[in-house]
Amino acid sequence: MTAAASARQILTTLHEVMASRSNAQHKLDQVVAVIAESLDSEVCSIYLLREGALELFATQGLNANAVHVTRLAIGEGLVGTIASHIETLNLAEAKAHPDFAYRPETGEDKFHSFAGVPIIYRERAVGVLCVQHVDPRRYEDVEIEALQTTAMVLSELIAHNNLIDDEHARGLGEADGGPRILPGLSLVKGLAAGSVVLHQPRIHIDQVVADDIEAERQRVYRAFDKMRDQIDAMASSVDFGKGGEHDEVLETYKMFAYDEGWGRRINEAIDSGLTAEAAIERVQQRTRMRMREIDDPLLADRMHDLEDLSNRLLRIVSGQLGTAATQGLRRDTILVARNLGPAELLEYDRRRLKGVLLQEGSLTSHVVIVARAMGVPVLGRVEGVLRHVNEGDEVLLDADKGTVTLRPTQQMNELFEARFAKSRERQAAYAEMRDVEPFTRCGTRITVMINAGLRDDMSMLAMTGADGVGLFRTEFQFLVSATLPQRERQTRLYRDVLEAAGDKPVVFRTVDIGGDKAVPYLVNEEIEREENPALGWRALRLALDREGLLKAQARALLEAAAGRTLNVMFPMVSEPWEFDAAKAVFEDQLAYLKARRKLLPEAIRYGAMLEVPALAEVLEQMVPRLSFLSVGTNDLTQFLFAADRADPRLAERYDWLSPAILRFLKRVTNGLAGQSVDLGVCGEMGGRRLEALALLGIGFRRFSITPASVGPIKELIRKVDLAEITEAMQAWLANPPANMRTEMTLWAERHGIDVE
Structure with a gap:
């Protein structure tokens, strides 16, 4: 059976389960039974993040008395490792893994093989879906892909049934109101102050399972055509850096837009029974997981370019086209994004754009080349910044020292402004030395x-x-x-x-x-x-x-x-x-x-x-x-x-x-x-x-x-x-x-x- 057919079989059954009027716990109990049967696996379990720990919420094959009893910390055991690293594990012998942790109450000692995937909601792991088997064997790629697709459906079920506790939900997406200083990596040095504008409001996917696969495929085809037209127009009309290396950055970007392999992967996800939006997100999640495994900074940055295009495609297919760039900047702005492609940076009004904060980003990324030429300070690797800021928050960006201050106090503002003023004075003094020859005191x-x-x-x-x-x-x-x-x-x-x-x-x-x-x-x-x-x-x-x-x-x-x-x-x-x-x-x-x-x-x-x-x-x-x-x-x-x-x-x-x-x-x-x-x-x-x-x-x-x-x-x-x-x-x-x-x-x- 192909990956698409296997996933589609599971999704069809899960769609019926989710449409039923039973409560969320009963639905999860049915889900693990469906997956265990479909993958011919002796164990299927779902762990959900509750009060900071991963709690066994439903299982087929483990001791039923362990449900709501077994809890693992983030990073603890195989389940905790999957959630911590947002990665997939596929092991023929679970006990051989250095992070293996045995829980006697589950009765899992007789099982050897283990495979698990993260359940992702708003780019964070909120649970883990895993299967186990008595015989030592690695699960086939078709089975792993079916698990990953199923995990997407589960994230929708979990979100709609409030199975993520309120405290954790706030930690995922909402910032508190107090000041906070976050460290980062200086990508383009400089000082800047302004109000937060989120580059890309998160698109929430309301429907994961497709009613009509062919209709979803046609939606993706039309979105691809529109996205490519946008990229072509941008490459031909952008006046910044025209005739320079920035044109070549856009050519690389354009190459990804026309990549047949990317479109084929999205099509395969649709074949498995996902909607166009869910299919794009599914492939995007796989890209993110690959990015975490890439040590080569240049290749990782190329993957970021592909993700930039994925976000663009997702906005087009969902009809949610309003971005910060298209709406225009109305004040001095510090742009905040998980990552940013060079073409998207070029869409912003450079008179208002004062700085950029990236949750990811690296010194070799294409956007840094463009930002440096634009004279825009950039701070990258600001871990968790998207969770800690709200639209409109005041921000002090110090890309010289590698820090950003969110929602500063009056005293913080005054100290920063004094430093900013001193920096401007020094720059003015240095500018006056433009025509001065550098002779030492001794000539x-x-x-x-x-x-x-x-x-x-x-x-x-x-x-x-x-x-x-x-x-x-x-x-x-x-x-x-x-x-x-x-x-x-x-x-x-x-x-x-x-x-x-x-x-x-x-x-x-x-x-x-x-x-x-x-x-x-x-x-x-x-x-x-x-x-x-x-x-x-x-x-x-x-x-x-x-x-x-x-x-x-x-x-x-x-x-x-x-x-x-x-x-x-x-x-x-x-x-x-x-x-x-x-x-x-x-x-x-x-x-x-x-x-x-x-x-x-x-x-x-x-x-x-x-x-x-x-x-x-x-x-x-x-x-x-x-x-x-x-x-x-x-x-x-x-x-x-x-x-x-x-x-x-x-x-x-x-x-x-x-x-x-x-x-x-x-x-x-x-x-x-x-x-x-x-x-x-x-x-x-x-x-x-x-x-x-x-x-x-x-x-x-x-x-x-x-x-x-x-x-x-x-x-x-x-x-x-x-x-x-x-x-x-x-x-x-x-x-x-x-x-x-x-x-x-x-x-x-x-x-x-x-x-x-």
């Missing part, structure tokens, strides 16, 4: 450049007065594309960037993908097997292995830089031969263009990123090869300390002002002293004032940092005497103090330098 000119990755970032050169682009991340174009970007498209981007820079230099880093920046169209078995992707097949290693990729990029850069100086930098160089191999690809393409009498760059300067510590041990071999060397402090730090920077447990553990890092960097500056190689730093370390002070003290004179950091770092440079900080750093590195950060802060205060 040394320091080069301050920006990091960029989008065509739209180039406007920041004029706004900040930076000396150029010290790091242009070419991989952004690859990350937001559904397929490998064609050479012509790459050439257009690079030419536009150079033209926007004018006379200022731009350093193009060749594509740095792989590891935590995987792209689906280059995924293969080797990548999927990597246990330590940060140390694996990525950056220059990948580019040299896929020579066609680097060859196309080399040609695109050479053609785009015709008549100009091309600065090209290779990432993650570990040994000299890797640099030589990458340079040879460029030289081969240069010869190819020269033979065809193409206009060539006036000059080519080749550089490398020092991220892998091994490269520092062969600097004397690299010097004759290099025009410049840039230290990538983010990767260098994780390699030096063997600490994955994506692991939240380690993210703040290792300080950039550790003597280990500073001594390593000092050896690099010593090794290049008196050489013709330009040395710089292009990691996040250079954009922090105290860390920048340390870098100046150990010999760095070239910084490439985020545009927002240019003003603060320029202002810092003008207060520094290099002889003084160099002498202090030499003493500290020779005899490190107990806390370098504290010692340096005190020194800066004594010398009138604000390092906050």
Whole structure:
């Protein structure tokens, strides 16, 4: 029997049970009997969340005296694990699972196999539906899908019969009236204040079981057509970022809208007997469960794009089309969503949109690319925010510190406004330094450049007065594309960037993908097997292995830089031969263009990123090869300390002002002293004032940092005497103090330098 037929058989019987006039308990007793018989299972049980614990509410096969007696905490036992993680378990031997917990009153000791699915209401697990069998066996996929579909029907029954206690129901969807501070992950930094607008009012599905399957199918077909028309119109008419990488984000989004596999899964759910709305929600729940299992941030973000479209499709098919974007923003707004797609963000009025709060979200998500270009602060991973806010609540968003204050008191408002005002004053002061050259007190000119990755970032050169682009991340174009970007498209981007820079230099880093920046169209078995992707097949290693990729990029850069100086930098160089191999690809393409009498760059300067510590041990071999060397402090730090920077447990553990890092960097500056190689730093370390002070003290004179950091770092440079900080750093590195950060802060205060 197919999954659809099995589920439809169960749903037909359940529909009759639900239509009966019996009470809710009797209905649940009938439900477990129906499922046990349909799946030929010796046990079927339903646990519901009551007063914070999962209570056995109905069972077929376990001891009837255990009903309303057996209770499991969230996270306790297999049932508690399913509810806690909102995941499905399918076990041939239940006792072998580390979370197994035996309850003697149930009489379940003779049963070996176990399968369970969460019962979900308003995106929260409010119960568990499970089956058991004496023989050790895994349940078939057809049986698991039947259970998952049945769980959707049960959620409707539970909600309509008030089987979720009032206290828990409030915890699911309603916020209390007091102030609350929630932590989050800073995705786009900045400060903002405004009123809460829920991006997407929750659509409640009133009918789960279909009366006419073919009619439901036609409703979905019409909704798909309408959704695709909307996406096509958005892609062709949106004026924000037109001609830039945002168009490519929308192309990826469009690719999902036309994905046949997605439509097929919804059709299969309708075949099982669900309404169009319930079928879309059923597939969406499965997507959410998959998202929780995905470690790759990029692939997880692609799943978020698909969920964004699912929400759009659900609104269309239900006729509930009123969204915050379509209704318009009437006041300064902090938009709140579980997640947000890039296309939906573009629908909002940027004059009113002051900030975004996401219950999920990550640093690599497409919406972050768009929000950063829009200048909208975004705080992600704000756990439970949708439960804690109401429409219209006042919110203070601090994406610099990674917190949000809901319903602030008057005192909180005043403190935030004072900080906001101080921030605006500082920004104004930094803006006035746009045309001021960053000379130290002792008269040394320091080069301050920006990091960029989008065509739209180039406007920041004029706004900040930076000396150029010290790091242009070419991989952004690859990350937001559904397929490998064609050479012509790459050439257009690079030419536009150079033209926007004018006379200022731009350093193009060749594509740095792989590891935590995987792209689906280059995924293969080797990548999927990597246990330590940060140390694996990525950056220059990948580019040299896929020579066609680097060859196309080399040609695109050479053609785009015709008549100009091309600065090209290779990432993650570990040994000299890797640099030589990458340079040879460029030289081969240069010869190819020269033979065809193409206009060539006036000059080519080749550089490398020092991220892998091994490269520092062969600097004397690299010097004759290099025009410049840039230290990538983010990767260098994780390699030096063997600490994955994506692991939240380690993210703040290792300080950039550790003597280990500073001594390593000092050896690099010593090794290049008196050489013709330009040395710089292009990691996040250079954009922090105290860390920048340390870098100046150990010999760095070239910084490439985020545009927002240019003003603060320029202002810092003008207060520094290099002889003084160099002498202090030499003493500290020779005899490190107990806390370098504290010692340096005190020194800066004594010398009138604000390092906050």
